Amino acid sequence: MATVVLEDLRCEFGPVVAVDSINLEVPDGSFTVLLGPSGCGKTTTLNMIAGLEEATGGRILFDGGQVQHLSPDKRDIAMVFQSYALYPNRTVLENIAFPLRMRGMDKKRAGALAAEAAGRLQLSEVLGRKPRQLSGGQQQRVALARAIVRQPKVFLLDEPLSNLDAKLRNDTRVRLKQTQRDVGGTFILVTHDQMEAMSLADLLVVMNAGRIQQAGPPLELYRRPANRFVGSFVGVPSMNQVEGEIAEGAFTASGWRVPLPGAVRTGPAVLGVRAEDLVLTPTEQGGDGRVRIVERLGTETHVIVAMAHGELTARMAGDAEIEAGQGVQVGTTTNVHIFEADEDGSRVDTEHHPLIV
Numbered sequence: 001m002a003t004v005v006l007e008d009l010r011c012e013f014g015p016v017v018a019v020d021s022i023n024l025e026v027p028d029g030s031f032t033v034l035l036g037p038s039g040c041g042k043t044t045t046l047n048m049i050a051g052l053e054e055a056t057g058g059r060i061l062f063d064g065g066q067v068q069h070l071s072p073d074k075r076d077i078a079m080v081f082q083s084y085a086l087y088p089n090r091t092v093l094e095n096i097a098f099p100l101r102m103r104g105m106d107k108k109r110a111g112a113l114a115a116e117a118a119g120r121l122q123l124s125e126v127l128g129r130k131p132r133q134l135s136g137g138q139q140q141r142v143a144l145a146r147a148i149v150r151q152p153k154v155f156l157l158d159e160p161l162s163n164l165d166a167k168l169r170n171d172t173r174v175r176l177k178q179t180q181r182d183v184g185g186t187f188i189l190v191t192h193d194q195m196e197a198m199s200l201a202d203l204l205v206v207m208n209a210g211r212i213q214q215a216g217p218p219l220e221l222y223r224r225p226a227n228r229f230v231g232s233f234v235g236v237p238s239m240n241q242v243e244g245e246i247a248e249g250a251f252t253a254s255g256w257r258v259p260l261p262g263a264v265r266t267g268p269a270v271l272g273v274r275a276e277d278l279v280l281t282p283t284e285q286g287g288d289g290r291v292r293i294v295e296r297l298g299t300e301t302h303v304i305v306a307m308a309h310g311e312l313t314a315r316m317a318g319d320a321e322i323e324a325g326q327g328v329q330v331g332t333t334t335n336v337h338i339f340e341a342d343e344d345g346s347r348v349d350t351e352h353h354p355l356i357v
């Protein structure tokens with residue numbers, strides 16, 4: 001296990017700034033997830049930690065010691081990629097034991113440790129099989145077992161579940177989290193899947209355009225996104241965001257009014273409201289909007305409402321009594337977010353500068 005610190009870490013490919021001077025402390029024994037859209041610099045960051053990509057600036061420290069000049073094999077890391085390469089002619093046990101054998105461990109001891117790692121990932125039944133005799137999910141778990149068999153300082157995982165179908169992905173995700181708890185290692189995983197990120201992370205790091213947008217416990221990011229990007233990227237359905245104006249204790253956009261009693265600022269702003277914080281009340285006639293689409297998902301219903309300023313998505317519990325075409329009053333709970341109307345879209349309401357006094 002190790003604490004991993006990134007200091008002003010940077011990577012440029014010619015004119016492309018893939019990673020733009022990021023700072024991050026990954027606590028010892030944590031499960032840290034780098035989340036962001038395609039091209040935001042997650043893989044480049046992970047590859048720099050691994051030593052597969054050279055940083056063009058900044059430092060990487062493992063337990064306080066600089067590693068950015070060390071080759072990958074000197075960093076004491078294990079990596080799992082999306083496309084896991086297993087040796088086709090070796091059995092599952094031999095595949096898992098391979099990193100130990102490479103380090104000169106005798107066959108018996110390596111086999112015992114490999115069998116233990118396999119057990120953690122529910123592979124005990126298939127130890128004698130060859131990779132082609134396994135399902136995709138089992139193969140992926142062999143790759144994970146091979147990574148945990150020797151206890152490196154840091155585990156680096158690049159989209160390790162993305163080749164699996166939805167059910168296998170869920171199962172493997174749960175097993176991965178359990179394995180991390182059991183093994184107690186420092187895990188850093190890259191994904192663009194926000195569900196996966198929310199469920200696995202102790203520390204969630206949201207990236208965009210080569211920069212860290214926010215880092216913290218997943219629910220903190222969900223409840224208090226630092227900017228519009230984090231608000232829209234974390235959470236499903238995506239957070240509704242409406243451009244408008246704050247004046248006289250309310251936010252308004254094309255006639256729709258959301259009370260903000262005690263708001264200490266006025267002027268252009270963006271209102272963020274999660275689907276579960278919208279309150280729809282069907283009306284006989286008129287209303288703030290009209291229901292366009294109703295998606296019944298069983299445990300909840302998603303309702304898309306057309307308003308004068310655009311569409312909003314609301315989430316209602318269970319099989320809600322609402323139909324397409326209906327007029328609705330659209331209210332909110334008190335749990336709304338206000339962001340700057342500029343390009344950065346930073347949160348207006350912060351701990352030190354509350355919006356409402």
Ligand SMILES: Nc1ncnc2c1ncn2[C@@H]1O[C@H](COP(=O)(O)OP(=O)(O)OP(=O)(O)O)[C@@H](O)[C@H]1O
Binds near residue numbers: 013037041192
């Ligand atoms: N070897 C390279 N040469 C030039 N540009 C590169 C290279 N590797 C990455 N990039 C660019 O750097 C940026 C970050 O890429 P990176 O692979 O880190 O993103 P990512 O967030 O992991 O994306 P994805 O989820 O698609 O893998 C992108 O704009 C990418 O095109």
